[in-house]
Amino acid sequence: MRVLVTGGAGLIGLAARRILAAQGHEVTAVDITDFGRNDSRLILMPLSDYAGLERIITERGIEAIVHGGGISGPVMARDNPLLVIDVNITATAHLLDMARRHQLRRFILLSSHVVYGDVGPGTITEEFPLHPGTSYAASKIAGEALVESYSREFGFSAASLRLTRVYGPYRRDNCFLRSMILDAAAGKTTVIPCDPGYLFHYIHVDDVAEAIAASLSAPTLARRSYNITSGQVLTMPEVIGIARGALPEARVEMVLGVDDAPDIQIDFDLARAAADLGWRPRFALQRGFSAYLAAMPETPDIAL
Numbered sequence: 001m002r003v004l005v006t007g008g009a010g011l012i013g014l015a016a017r018r019i020l021a022a023q024g025h026e027v028t029a030v031d032i033t034d035f036g037r038n039d040s041r042l043i044l045m046p047l048s049d050y051a052g053l054e055r056i057i058t059e060r061g062i063e064a065i066v067h068g069g070g071i072s073g074p075v076m077a078r079d080n081p082l083l084v085i086d087v088n089i090t091a092t093a094h095l096l097d098m099a100r101r102h103q104l105r106r107f108i109l110l111s112s113h114v115v116y117g118d119v120g121p122g123t124i125t126e127e128f129p130l131h132p133g134t135s136y137a138a139s140k141i142a143g144e145a146l147v148e149s150y151s152r153e154f155g156f157s158a159a160s161l162r163l164t165r166v167y168g169p170y171r172r173d174n175c176f177l178r179s180m181i182l183d184a185a186a187g188k189t190t191v192i193p194c195d196p197g198y199l200f201h202y203i204h205v206d207d208v209a210e211a212i213a214a215s216l217s218a219p220t221l222a223r224r225s226y227n228i229t230s231g232q233v234l235t236m237p238e239v240i241g242i243a244r245g246a247l248p249e250a251r252v253e254m255v256l257g258v259d260d261a262p263d264i265q266i267d268f269d270l271a272r273a274a275a276d277l278g279w280r281p282r283f284a285l286q287r288g289f290s291a292y293l294a295a296m297p298e299t300p301d302i303a304l
């Protein structure tokens with residue numbers, strides 16, 4: 001399939017490009033920057049360049065869009081909610097409309113577990129109500145609503161993937177796993193502010209990229225949203241224990257504190273993704289952290 005990937009220089013975009021290309025898809029990637037990597041295969045343009053994006057769709061005969069570009073977490077642009085809304089919601093609407101007008105075969109939005117908000121006990125299915133706790137979460141819910149409305153109203157195949165915390169090479173910031181690796185290399189102690197009982201849902205970026213690939217190659221998409229996570233639920237002391245198993249030199253100090261995304265979410269149901277997409281996670285953190293460690297670029301912020 002000829003696929004347009006937005007956010008192609010990002011953590012997930014890079015992995016999705018690699019895995020989709022390996023599966024025989026013809027990938028066109030766009031991003032506002034290549035982070036100084038001299039990435040000659042990336043087209044540099046902002047998401048607001050709607051005419052430019054439409055030109056790419058026409059000239060390259062794009063058949064599907066994977067939309068991962070934009071403000072990618074609740075901490076980014078926290079002091080500028082209108083930017084989050086503008087970049088995330090408006091661009092999603094324009095891309096969906098391009099998909100409608102060009103009759104693309106599929107549209108995949110990268111959404112987030114934050115759409116559920118503070119859920120409390122219970123395994124979260126995709127039918128759970130959505131409760132945005134941040135502008136970022138609201139932007140994802142709005143994007144998902146547009147995916148659903150466009151899909152129903154105009155009859156094209158689209159879905160949102162609700163990803164939990166993604167780790168892997170080329171993540172740029174705000175990740176304790178990344179901090180542990182970089183701090184250990186620099187001989188520094190990683191300080192992690194955290195409630196020791198709080199539950200983390202990490203997923204390796206290759207599992208996410210494979211879920212994206214599965215959502216493109218499934219003959220039909222029976223539902224509009226899919227939980228995508230590793231299925232492994234861990235407290236921070238457990239996360240640190242696993243990380244130190246692969247990286248014994250890591251020095252970590254946990255101090256009492258609140259996480260940046262403090263919603264209580266116990267567990268996620270993955271049956272829908274398995275049934276409809278044929279996707280199951282492959283990486284528990286033990287394996288995923290070692291893979292991350294082995295693939296960590298020497299200069300993680302700039303090297304490709």
Ligand SMILES: NC(=O)c1ccc[n+]([C@@H]2O[C@H](COP(=O)([O-])OP(=O)(O)OC[C@H]3O[C@@H](n4cnc5c(N)ncnc54)[C@H](O)[C@@H]3O)[C@@H](O)[C@H]2O)c1
Pocket residue numbers: 006007008009010011012013030031032033045046047048067068069070071072073087110111112113162163164165166167170171172
């Ligand atoms: N990383 C996670 O833990 C996680 C979890 C849930 C959902 N997601 C979603 O997955 C998607 C990809 O996330 P990621 O982790 O790869 O993040 P990322 O920040 O690494 O990638 C996002 C990319 O979007 C680009 N971008 C930002 N603003 C842009 C603009 N105005 N025009 C063009 N490009 C722009 C950035 O340059 C960046 O390369 C995002 O939609 C994010 O919300 C990520």
